[in-house]
Amino acid sequence: MKVLALNSSPRIQGQSKTLLMLEHLVKGMEKAGAEVELVHLRKKKIKNCIGCFTCWTKTPGTCIHKDDMTRELYPKFIGSDIVVMATPLYHFTMNAVMKTFIERTLPVIQPYLRSKDGVTYHPLRDRHPGVVILSVAGFPEMSVFDQLSNHLRFMYNVGLFAEIYRPAAETMTQPVFKEICDDILDAVSQAGIELVKTLKVTPETMERITQPICDSEVFGQMGNLFWDACISHGLTPEEAKAAGIIPRPTTIEEFLRLMQMAFNSRSAEKQDTSIQFVFSGCQEGVCHFLIRDGTIESALGETKKPDLVIDAPFDVWMDVVTGKADGAQLFHEGRYRAQGDMDLLTRMEAFFGSRKRENPR
Ligand SMILES: Cc1cc2nc3c(=O)[nH]c(=O)nc-3n(C[C@H](O)[C@H](O)[C@H](O)COP(=O)(O)O)c2cc1C
Numbered sequence: 001m002k003v004l005a006l007n008s009s010p011r012i013q014g015q016s017k018t019l020l021m022l023e024h025l026v027k028g029m030e031k032a033g034a035e036v037e038l039v040h041l042r043k044k045k046i047k048n049c050i051g052c053f054t055c056w057t058k059t060p061g062t063c064i065h066k067d068d069m070t071r072e073l074y075p076k077f078i079g080s081d082i083v084v085m086a087t088p089l090y091h092f093t094m095n096a097v098m099k100t101f102i103e104r105t106l107p108v109i110q111p112y113l114r115s116k117d118g119v120t121y122h123p124l125r126d127r128h129p130g131v132v133i134l135s136v137a138g139f140p141e142m143s144v145f146d147q148l149s150n151h152l153r154f155m156y157n158v159g160l161f162a163e164i165y166r167p168a169a170e171t172m173t174q175p176v177f178k179e180i181c182d183d184i185l186d187a188v189s190q191a192g193i194e195l196v197k198t199l200k201v202t203p204e205t206m207e208r209i210t211q212p213i214c215d216s217e218v219f220g221q222m223g224n225l226f227w228d229a230c231i232s233h234g235l236t237p238e239e240a241k242a243a244g245i246i247p248r249p250t251t252i253e254e255f256l257r258l259m260q261m262a263f264n265s266r267s268a269e270k271q272d273t274s275i276q277f278v279f280s281g282c283q284e285g286v287c288h289f290l291i292r293d294g295t296i297e298s299a300l301g302e303t304k305k306p307d308l309v310i311d312a313p314f315d316v317w318m319d320v321v322t323g324k325a326d327g328a329q330l331f332h333e334g335r336y337r338a339q340g341d342m343d344l345l346t347r348m349e350a351f352f353g354s355r356k357r358e359n360p361r
Contacts, residue, residue: 001033002080002082005029007038008097008101010042016088018135018169020172021166025086028190031192039076041101046097047104050064069101074104078108078129087134092146108125109122130161133152134164136169138169139167140167140212140219141216145165149165161195168214171214177213177214181213184209228248246258255321256287259321262352264352267351270294271294272292273341274289274306274307274308275308277310278312279314286301286302291351307340307341308342308345316335
């Protein structure tokens with residue numbers, strides 16, 4: 001089986017979630033014995049269709065343009081058994097790069113008008129490969145893919161072999177969701193195997209691919225904190241991640257969620273410890289973290305016999321969290337108090353990533 005896997009994300013490896021998903025799909029397809037060629041459309045010159053119908057009249061089957069589409073991609077497209085169209089969701093549909101590619105496949109059909117069951121269509125000129133759509137979105141609801149799905153079902157009908165959609169895709173590289181995301185990516189590879197063997201994806205595999213990553217309310221809150229941090233530092237999301245910028249929580253609940261997301265499980269392997277915070281000032285209250293062998297739990301209120309208790313004005317500790325102020329220096333200046341395992345105080349930065357955290361996958 002020959003597969004042409006098209007990636008239309010403008011982002012590079014390490015940033016693009018479309019590519020992250022596509023690479024796993026390709027891995028599965030290759031494992032099942034398919035011959036897969038992965039093409040990054042951002043590297044190709046594909047001109048817009050100009051609607052001249054030269055490909056239907058003067059040079060039937062051949063486009064008037066002389067670019068990468070005519071020379072390289074169109075022959076590969078009609079020579080493949082499956083084309084995987086992997087696109088980020090832009091404005092609730094495929095992005096313009098993928099749409100440009102699809103419009104340039106016009107030579108695959110003939111101009112004649114036929115009708116079946118009261119629906120007009122053009123007959124094929126060349127063999128059209130089966131289509132698999134893969135798309136990722138920023139928003140967390142599956143319904144964001146409805147327009148794309150309707151469009152592709154209408155256009156390709158039975159030729160649409162599978163639709164693989166992943167909402168809340170930007171969370172996929174957050175260390176805290178690693179376990180879920182590893183399972184999602186494993187399921188995407190499984191989908192690749194199933195596609196090659198049966199030309200479809202089982203409902204069980206689809207369910208694993210679309211499983212929730214995090215609660216929508218938490219997703220929204222954390223997203224907004226992150227955008228605020230980008231705007232206040234004047235950085236793009238990628239620049240903010242590279243600089244290790246930590247968003248600034250405005251409430252104790254946000255602090256708990258943020259710390260949970262920033263938690264670096266690898267640095268906390270073989271640890272069994274608890275940290276309690278007693279906040280004063282603009283946000284008053286007690287909360288705690290339980291860190292056990294690479295996992296973290298957080299809650300409002302006290303915990304029994306905490307190993308370390310930090311007593312701090314909320315604003316002061318948020319300066320430490322976001323790296324605005326040096327925790328050790330503030331401690332020596334008496335801006336906050338700590339009691340218990342003082343060694344834990346110095347190890348805390350590694351648990352919560354902070355500026356020295358590992359780069360996301
Ligand atoms: C121009 C633009 C439009 C977008 N439109 C949507 C949208 O309509 N719905 C949505 O959920 N996400 C939208 N997003 C978010 C992307 O789908 C999301 O960031 C995705 O991870 C990008 O894929 P990539 O990492 O492979 O480039 C949009 C992003 C951009 C840059």
